[in-house]
Amino acid sequence: MPLYEYKCYNCEKIFIVAMTLSERQRGATVQCPGCDSKDVRQLISPFIAKTASKTA
Numbered sequence: 001m002p003l004y005e006y007k008c009y010n011c012e013k014i015f016i017v018a019m020t021l022s023e024r025q026r027g028a029t030v031q032c033p034g035c036d037s038k039d040v041r042q043l044i045s046p047f048i049a050k051t052a053s054k055t056a
């Protein structure tokens with residue numbers, strides 16, 4: 001399942017959400033686990049690439 005990194009604009013918490021592609025396409029609502037705010041934005045963060053460069 002792909003992981004998406006989100007930031008809450010209410011409490012500025014950054015959190016990871018595991019979501020299937022179909023859930024994402026349906027526009028599943030993401031809520032902050034810290035304050036239950038829906039004022040969250042997805043971060044375009046290539047954190048998958050970080051693990052790949054570590055072995056170099």
Ligand SMILES: [Zn+2]
Pocket residue numbers: 008009010011012013032033034035036037
């Ligand atoms: Zn929050």
